[in-house]
Amino acid sequence: MKKYFILIILILNSKLYAEIITDGTIGQRSHLIGPDFVINEQLGLQVGNNLFHSFQTFNIKTGQTATFSSSSSVTNILARITSNESSWIDGKISSDANLYLLNPNGIVFGKNASLSINGSFHASTADYLRLENTGKFSASHPQESLLTVAAPEAFGFLKAPSSITLEGSVMIAFPKQTISIIGGDLFIKDSFLFAESGRINLASVASSGEVIPTSSDFILNSFEKLGKIELSQLSEWRPVLNEINPIANLDVSDSDSKSAGAGQIFIRAGKFISDKAWIFADTYGNEDGLGIDIFIDGNMNLTNGARITTDNGGTKQGGNIKIQAKDLTLSGFSVMNSNTFGAGEGGKIIINASNIEMQQGLIQTATEESGKAGKIDLTLNTLKLDQSIISSGTKGDGKAGNIIINANENISLFNGGFISALSSGSADAGSINITTNTASFSNDSGITTESVTSNGGNITFTVTDSLDLSNNSAIVAKAKGNAGNITITTKTASFSNNSGITTQSFNTSGGNITFTVTDRLYLSDNSRITAEAHGDGGNINISGKPEFVILNNSQLRANAYEGNGGNIRIFAENFIGSGNSIITASSDKAIDGQIEINAHEYELKNNFSVLPRNFLTSTVESTKKVCGSKKADVASLAVLGHQILPESPYSLGIHIPEELFTTSTNLTEISEALNLSYNPCAITEAKSTKIIPPP
Secondary structure, eight states, X not given: OHHHHHHHHHHHHHHHSOOXXXXXXXXXXXXXXXXXXXXXXXXXXXXXXXXXXXXXXXOBOTTOEEEEOOOTTOOEEEEEEOSSOOEEEOSEEEESSEEEEEOTTOEEEOTTOEEEESSOEEEEOOSEEEETTTEEEESSOGGGOBOOSSOEEEEEESSSOOOEEEESOEEEXXXXXXXXXXXXXXXXXXXXXXXTTSEEEEEEBOSSEEEEEOSSOXXXXXXXXXXXXXXXXXXSOOOBSSSSXXXXXXXXXXXXXXXXXXXXXXXXXXXXXXXXXXXXXXBOSSSOOOEXXXXXXXXXXXXXXXXXXXXXXXXXXXXOEEEEEEEEXXXXXXXXXXXXXXXXXXXXXXXXXXXXXXXXXXXEEEESSSSOOOOEEEEEEEEEEESOEEEEEEXXXXXXXXXXXXXXXXXXXXXSOEEEEXXXXXXXXOOXXXXXXXXXXXXXXXXXXXXXXXXXXXXXXXXXXXXXEESSOEEEEEESSSOOOEEEEEXXXXXXXXXXXXXXXXXXXXXXXXXXXXXXXXXXXXXXXXXXXXXXXXXXXXXXXXXXXXXXXXXXXXXBSSSOOOOEXXXXXXXXXXXXXXXXXXXXXXXXXXXXXXEEEEEESSOOOOOOGGGOOOOHHXXXXXXXXXXXXXXXXXXXXXXXXXXXXXXXXXXXXXXXXXXXOOHHHHHHHTTOOOOHHHHHHOSSOOOBOOO
């Protein structure tokens, strides 16, 4: 019984007291004594500028310090742990040179972990460090090591590695130095990595390969599978460096020195989650910022107020935000900013993803003073904005940035989702250029360029297939000065329930609307296309020779107040307008504009309904063949006006009462214009149709 008791005491002591034990593969085997562990040159082996150390155990308890001491000739200290134990670090690590710490079995940093390193710090669960092309410092297989004078070039993994965890850690590097966390899954909870004007590398891998940091990149091309990074900030507490700017969870800003630009952050993983966490690369000094570069092989989620910023309060170029991911999600008021607050130029936001989905999220570039806002450039398959905004703006005399979106499949904006380029200062608003296959805006959503004091920006919107605006959605270009122009190209377009396109100038000339539609344009329920102005009205040009342009209780307006009215030109196969629709190009104080409709024109007295185009089930030619067949059973569909019945079964086909039309017209032509299925066989038999209203 006494033997078991002694064994338990020994096990407890091994957990209570930190241990640093060298393994004897480099230098002699030694058990160091704390709480202040001194790891000098005599315990390792120096080769050129590299000092190598090898440990069996490396743990640091709260309140303890491990100091790697070296001569001034040492540039890199490389330390490996060769046992099967993970490392627990809850004290301070100090070094006079760059420090590489390798433990393939895992590393955990506690809430009291800190750094005092006159150089860069790299923590990794890699199996080895490659030294240029021939050298190797191996932790998994020490006997395979070849120690050389070459500097470390790559972190090598022979299999899926162990994880690295930071729990409440605060790691602050010296200015312009690097902090690297490279391993399997990375869990960074309530922790802060700060490298002022320096660099932060995060890489999570899940297979064999090499992580290669270069001066301008962070390369993981050799891996078949990447791991997961979870960055979370559950606590409300954040450290403050200079009583003004709180430190972000990952931060390379130059907020303290003011003499440099922001550093650079690299993140590489298969999945990345940022929950309430901040990532900053903000510039305040007189050099260019370097920005944030993120590559995620799978999904990237920003949630609960997560932030990624490369703001610029200095005089030079702010850093860019560059993201490549499969699916990118912003939710819970998460933000991605690259704003400028001085004379400098804002960084760009460049995103390449399969899908971007935002729910209460913001992607923004803006300038408040004389600096120029950066560009937003998105390349993706689908974009969904729900109560979210993608915006570029200016509040001063600096120019707003432009927005470019290329979506291979679909853009969907709803519940107040907006893409906007705004100016509330003296500069012009930026322009918006969007290309996609289909687009749908609903419930107070849309695209807008606006300038409160100057000229508006242009909107160019190219939709390969269909554009659908509903429930108070709009595409708008307005300004106090000249309104921007709107150019839309699509196959079909449908605007319903108070939706549409507007250019408007409150002081000078209205913007032009150029609408190229090749199949059908349909406006209903008080929808509109308007180009109005205090000065000259803008022009509305609907071209592309669409088969149908349909105006149902809606408006086309190119009106002016003091200037001349704009011109409205419609070139289509068929133009159908209800009696309560409005087409006007008037001027209150000058010359009215011209209205030109080059189409077969039909006017209906009341509202009407139009079936979608895909309701058509046969062509005229195939119908003729059916009519000519004596054996065929032909089905017919009667499409009736309100409270109208056919006189008899022989009167099947299209039944539209003559009182709905201001002028008589051929029934076949109007049925085609209304996109309705019809039976020409029945029309042939019933040469005259008498309509008998129901009793």
